[in-house]
Structure formats: structure tokens, C-alpha cells
Amino acid sequence: MDHRATTLPMPPGWPARIRAVDSGTLTPPVPRPAATVVLLRDSADGPQAYLLRRRTSMAFAAGMYAYPGGGVDPRDAEVETGWAGPTPEEWARRLGVDTRTARAVVCAAVRETFEEAGVLLAGPDADSVAAPRDWTAERTALEAHELSFAEFLREHGLVLRSDLLGGWARWITPEFEERRYDTWFFVAALPPGQDAAREVGEADRVAWLTPTEAVLGHREGRFGMLPPTVTVLRELSPVRTVAEALAAAADRPLEPVLGRAEVRGDRMTVRWPGYDELTIDGEFPEDS
Numbered sequence: 001m002d003h004r005a006t007t008l009p010m011p012p013g014w015p016a017r018i019r020a021v022d023s024g025t026l027t028p029p030v031p032r033p034a035a036t037v038v039l040l041r042d043s044a045d046g047p048q049a050y051l052l053r054r055r056t057s058m059a060f061a062a063g064m065y066a067y068p069g070g071g072v073d074p075r076d077a078e079v080e081t082g083w084a085g086p087t088p089e090e091w092a093r094r095l096g097v098d099t100r101t102a103r104a105v106v107c108a109a110v111r112e113t114f115e116e117a118g119v120l121l122a123g124p125d126a127d128s129v130a131a132p133r134d135w136t137a138e139r140t141a142l143e144a145h146e147l148s149f150a151e152f153l154r155e156h157g158l159v160l161r162s163d164l165l166g167g168w169a170r171w172i173t174p175e176f177e178e179r180r181y182d183t184w185f186f187v188a189a190l191p192p193g194q195d196a197a198r199e200v201g202e203a204d205r206v207a208w209l210t211p212t213e214a215v216l217g218h219r220e221g222r223f224g225m226l227p228p229t230v231t232v233l234r235e236l237s238p239v240r241t242v243a244e245a246l247a248a249a250a251d252r253p254l255e256p257v258l259g260r261a262e263v264r265g266d267r268m269t270v271r272w273p274g275y276d277e278l279t280i281d282g283e284f285p286e287d288s
Contacts, residue, residue: 010268015284017176018261018268028175031182033101035109036069038168038232039119040242041190045210047242049233050117050196051223053205064224065207065214067232068116069109071181075148076107082153084126085163094167095184095254106162109186111149115142118197121165121188122158129191130158164188166249168235171228174259174270182256185232187249189242211236227259227278234277 020026039050051065077100086094092102110121118139123129138156141147153160165186173180190196198206209217211233217223218230225233239245259272270280 010270010280010282010284013178014176014261014270015268015286017178018263018270019286021176022261022263026176029178029180031172031180033072033105033108034070034181034183035072035105035112036067036183036185037109037113037165038067038185038187038236039113039117039190039196040187040236040245041208042242043208043210046212046240047236047245048208048210049214049236050190051207051209051214052116053207064226064229065218066226066229067185068113068119069183070112070116072104072108073111073145073148074104075150076111077101077104078148078150079103079107079153079160080150082122082150082159084123084159084161085165091162095170105184106165107149107160109165109184110160110162111142113188114149115139116197119190119194120158121161121191122153123161124157124159126159126161126163129161129164129194130156132193132195164191166246166252167254168249168252169228169232170254170256172256172258174261176261183228184254185228187236187245189246211239227272227275228257231275231278 017026021028040047051067053065054063088099088103091106092099095102095105097105114120118135120130120135138147138152142149142152165188167184168187169185170183171185172182214223214233215230215237218225236245239248257272259270262269266283266285268282268284272278
């Protein structure tokens with residue numbers, strides 16, 4: 001894997017906010033807990049990942065390719081019954097958080113995957129997933145916060161299949177970003193018989209791409225991606241099957257990755273520890 005340092009472009013708005021944080025005139029917002037899932041399916045060319053391009057009207061990561069995911073709903077912690085696979089206590093040890101937070105994060109991962117991609121990582125028992133059907137009304141109600149995921153599971157006699165998720169990474173949005181998230185990245189196989197949505201409300205395009213294809217498209221400027229998105233794809237590039245990806249997830253470290261900025265006069269450098277290829281470095285005069 002190529003981890004050579006490069007000079008990436010500085011996103012608009014970052015220099016001013018970096019200076020403000022550095023000078024103490026801007027207090028960084030507290031990161032909001034979030035979860036996202038890399039849905040994978042096998043193909044002749046290796047595993048493909050489900051990516052959606054966020055609409056340009058979105059407040060966060062507009063126009064960027066991303067995975068299904070979003071912020072934790074406080075009600076996600078309500079799922080105490082209807083749970084299969086590793087327990088919330090086991091997930092707490094894996095994610096490095098308390099039990100309530102772990103339950104909410106895992107639930108958010110499953111809920112957001114259902115809301116955005118229409119893929120349901122839940123079933124009538126611990127050994128199966130729900131049969132395909134039209135869940136449009138339920139997904140709409142969840143997205144509008146008219147229904148909690150715990151209520152949805154109870155109403156349909158389903159259990160959340162936490163065993164279908166594999167923890168992959170944890171990234172925290174840098175302090176100088178306007179919106180900040182503490183995001184856990186999971187991998188999951190597309191369940192047999194289910195299809196991911198071809199149209200997503202928050203996206204203007206969806207695509208199944210091998211990690212190599214997606215990384216190449218990003219390098220060529222065709223696919224905009226935030227640092228965590230493209231990094232996870234780079235890490236998945238050597239994987240030959242979905243089963244191999246899920247097996248690899250079991251041994252992945254989940255220490256948080258946080259990008260930090262250094263300011264020396266007009267020169268700014270943004271680094272993500274351990275990921276030299278993401279480094280941004282250059283001269284950014286204050287009056288430019």
C-alpha cells in the first residue's frame with residue numbers, strides 16, 4: 001500500500017477556521033457520535049462497496065461520495081431486547097465505550113443502513129434476515145424521527161443482527177470543521193436476497209465500485225471523498241472476498257484517528273497520524 005506523502009488541496013474555508021482555532025477565537029464544536037456501514041458484495045473483480053454521492057444541498061460533505069450512515073439518535077440506545085450476536089457489553093469492549101453508547105452506535109449503524117440503503121441487517125431470529133418487501137413507509141417514518149428503531153423492531157417481531165457487522169475504524173472530524181462527528185466505520189455483507197436502494201433521498205447517485213476503482217476515481221478527481229472514506233477503501237483494496245473483509249475486521253484496531261493542523265505564519269499543515277498520504281501542506285496567506 002502506497003503511503004507516500006502528497007500535497008492535497010486545502011478545502012475552501014479551512015484556512016480561516018484553522019487560524020481561528022489556533023488563535024483561540026473559535027471553540028471547536030463537540031463531536032456528535034455517528035456510525036456508517038460499508039456494504040460489500042462479491043463480484044468477478046472482487047468485493048464491491050456501495051457508495052452514494054451526497055447531494056450538493058447537504059450541509060455536511062456536499063457532493064462527496066460516502067457510505068450509508070449518520071448521527072446517533074438518542075433513542076438508538078433503547079434497543080435492549082430484539083438483539084442477536086455480540087452483546088452490547090461485548091461491543092462496548094470492542095468500540096472502547098460504555099455499554100449504552102455501544103448499543104446506540106451499533107443500532108445507528110443498522111438503522112442508517114436501512115434508512116438510506118434499504119438494507120435490513122435484522123431478521124425474525126438470530127440465524128436469518130428479513131425477507132425482502134416494501135419498507136418505504138417504515139424507512140420514511142424512521143428518517144422523519146416519527147418512529148424509533150426499537151419500535152420498528154418490536155412492531156415487526158425482528159431482532160437486530162449485530163453479528164453481521166464488523167468494526168473497521170473510528171475517525172473524529174478535525175477540530176476546525178464546522179460540523180464534527182465521532183464516527184465508527186463498520187463493514188457488512190449485503191444479505192442474500194436483499195438489494196441496496198438505487199435511489200436515495202440524500203444522494204443524487206449510487207454506485208457499486210471495487211475499492212480499487214473508487215480509489216482510482218478519487219485520485220483522478222472524479223470521485224470526491226473525505227479522508228476517512230478514501231482511506232477505508234484503500235485498506236479494503238487488498239481484500240479478495242467479502243468473507244475475507246469481515247474476517248479482517250475482527251483484528252482491526254479501533255483507536256480514534258483525528259486530523260490536526262499546524263500553523264506557522266502563512267504556512268499550514270494538516271496531518272492525520274499514520275496516514276501520510278492525506279497530508280495537506282502549503283502557504284495560505286491570511287489576506288488571500
